[in-house]
Amino acid sequence: MEGLDAVVVGGGLAGLAAAYRLAKDGLAVILFERGDHPGSKSMTGGRLYLEPVRPYLPELWEEAPLERMVTKERITAMAEGASVTFEFTSEGLRRPQPHSWTVLRSPFDRWFGEKVAEVGGFVIPQRKVTDLLKEDGKVVGVVAEGEEIPAQVVILADGVLSPLGEKAGLRGPLDPRYAAVGFKEVIRLEQGEIEKRFGLREGEGLAHLFFGSITKGVFGGGFLYTNRESLSLGLVVGIEAFTERLPAEMPELLEDFKARPEVAPLIEGGELLEYSAHLIPEGAHRVVKRLYGDGVLLAGDAAGFALNHGITVRGMDFALASGALAAQAVKEAKERGDFSSGSLARYEELLKGSFVLKDMEAFGHTSEVLAHGRLYDRYPYFLCSLAEEFFRVGAGPKEKISRTLWRFAKDLLLDSKTWKDLWRMREL
Amino acid sequence: MKVEEKLALGFFRTDDRSHIVLDQEACRACDLKVCLKICPAGLYSISEETGEVVVEYAGCLECGTCLLACPKGAIRWEYPRGGYGVQYRYG
Ligand SMILES: Cc1cc2nc3c(=O)[nH]c(=O)nc-3n(C[C@H](O)[C@H](O)[C@H](O)COP(=O)(O)OP(=O)(O)OC[C@H]3O[C@@H](n4cnc5c(N)ncnc54)[C@H](O)[C@@H]3O)c2cc1C
Ligand code: SF4
Ligand code: SF4
Numbered sequence: 001m002e003g004l005d006a007v008v009v010g011g012g013l014a015g016l017a018a019a020y021r022l023a024k025d026g027l028a029v030i031l032f033e034r035g036d037h038p039g040s041k042s043m044t045g046g047r048l049y050l051e052p053v054r055p056y057l058p059e060l061w062e063e064a065p066l067e068r069m070v071t072k073e074r075i076t077a078m079a080e081g082a083s084v085t086f087e088f089t090s091e092g093l094r095r096p097q098p099h100s101w102t103v104l105r106s107p108f109d110r111w112f113g114e115k116v117a118e119v120g121g122f123v124i125p126q127r128k129v130t131d132l133l134k135e136d137g138k139v140v141g142v143v144a145e146g147e148e149i150p151a152q153v154v155i156l157a158d159g160v161l162s163p164l165g166e167k168a169g170l171r172g173p174l175d176p177r178y179a180a181v182g183f184k185e186v187i188r189l190e191q192g193e194i195e196k197r198f199g200l201r202e203g204e205g206l207a208h209l210f211f212g213s214i215t216k217g218v219f220g221g222g223f224l225y226t227n228r229e230s231l232s233l234g235l236v237v238g239i240e241a242f243t244e245r246l247p248a249e250m251p252e253l254l255e256d257f258k259a260r261p262e263v264a265p266l267i268e269g270g271e272l273l274e275y276s277a278h279l280i281p282e283g284a285h286r287v288v289k290r291l292y293g294d295g296v297l298l299a300g301d302a303a304g305f306a307l308n309h310g311i312t313v314r315g316m317d318f319a320l321a322s323g324a325l326a327a328q329a330v331k332e333a334k335e336r337g338d339f340s341s342g343s344l345a346r347y348e349e350l351l352k353g354s355f356v357l358k359d360m361e362a363f364g365h366t367s368e369v370l371a372h373g374r375l376y377d378r379y380p381y382f383l384c385s386l387a388e389e390f391f392r393v394g395a396g397p398k399e400k401i402s403r404t405l406w407r408f409a410k411d412l413l414l415d416s417k418t419w420k421d422l423w424r425m426r427e428l
Numbered sequence: 429m430k431v432e433e434k435l436a437l438g439f440f441r442t443d444d445r446s447h448i449v450l451d452q453e454a455c456r457a458c459d460l461k462v463c464l465k466i467c468p469a470g471l472y473s474i475s476e477e478t479g480e481v482v483v484e485y486a487g488c489l490e491c492g493t494c495l496l497a498c499p500k501g502a503i504r505w506e507y508p509r510g511g512y513g514v515q516y517r518y519g
Contacts, residue, residue: 034507036441040515041490105519126511145510161492163506174496181493183468185434186518230518243462243497250468250493251431274518275434277468277491 011038014300015157017323023121039109068205078212184234212380
């Protein structure tokens, strides 16, 4: 392992994208993954938005093991015993290019790891990087369970907790305010049955988000994604918000969600294949002090790059793009023969010129907006009560729609908290 | 379905040494015992024999939730050694 240009820590999307670009450009790179193969520790919702990443990794998508092209979007507000659903579909989600795809990360990342190897990168599984090699405060390689591996530069893509990012002095520990836990079931269903059940054309898919009483007043929500032959169904719950209320045992929340009449028929007859859990950064960029140092860079979740926008959940596109840009910065540093912090500052410049830091800056505060409990009880309840009035025909004379609307609007708008919430929502 | 049954479907390679160590003194003084509720795999419990908080590390999904949530900082937690722990086939 003499003469390594770069060591990449972590075989998730950020690390794989970095290693792929470096190897493709002819640099000597080695990637360490602590699991059996890249993807064996990865977990996501999930849906990958492709448009943002195509410019950075244009050549991969024809043969990538993607699950279904999402052509149907649903969002459901849930109250106790009632719900309101909004559905959107459009030709624009299909053409000229598919807009987003559902993915299962274990097969996807594994395939990506093979691509890295094809272009000449070394992928070493079952090896955990335990420390950084340092010389005069400069990072000069890594220690992997006792073995020292020197390199010109180290790209840390070790995920949301990033203990190595802390060791490098680039970030602090993850804070419970800035993280949510996602836990999900992958449920097997026949391909044709999925299409029938969700009203989909062959190969097309649905992304369905849920919010409201399912998280018992705590910041979070539910999700359902259709894969080729399975469904990914799960919940996301804010860590600090949950510890403040402790409304139930976490596994129970998922069982209650699955039992809801809106959900139960969607998974009926399905066979559970796997249960998984993973943290999600929700404003975690706040614990990151710097994105680079002497001989070291931070990418993906480790850098806190992820955005939950309520209706779009993104992290994979940020991981792929930041990994590719870290590789670009390293390549330029090699051309200059200078891996110092000053030289690697180019990384931040590249990120600033891309959607990664532009979106993080524009929407970095959305997690605070979404943290407000009223989104999970008051507003779903409001929507459901309004719908109930609309659709219900009672024994007496029916109220005019305009009157019902006015009554509800007054109720909402006379509440000063509504105005506060609306004011906050300008951040979205 | 019970969470233990869900975990039983997973593939785990279990190290003989736990990657999660609790500071029992802190746990004894802890009223909330957040860990009992927050672990999505339901791995924390109170031992009937000793009355101590115990964690069944073999079923750990390595999410790190308990580490963040423990109000006393009583959990020493690291990723399992390379090749050990949960191995997702779907993710
Ligand atoms: C429930 C849930 C739903 C989500 N939904 C979506 C979605 O729909 N769309 C979207 O775009 N994003 C979504 N995200 C976010 C997205 O999954 C992440 O942002 C993305 O996976 C981050 O990729 P990464 O490469 O930075 O980190 P990871 O995928 O976490 O990869 C880190 C890798 O590093 C390895 N590693 C860590 N430490 C070491 C070490 N010391 N030595 C060796 N290897 C190490 C790990 O084993 C792991 O393989 C979701 C996340 C969750 C949890
Ligand atoms: S929350 Fe922390 S201190 Fe309290 S019992 Fe659990 S591990 Fe121990
Ligand atoms: S890391 Fe996650 S699964 Fe493992 S014990 Fe902690 S909360 Fe439970």
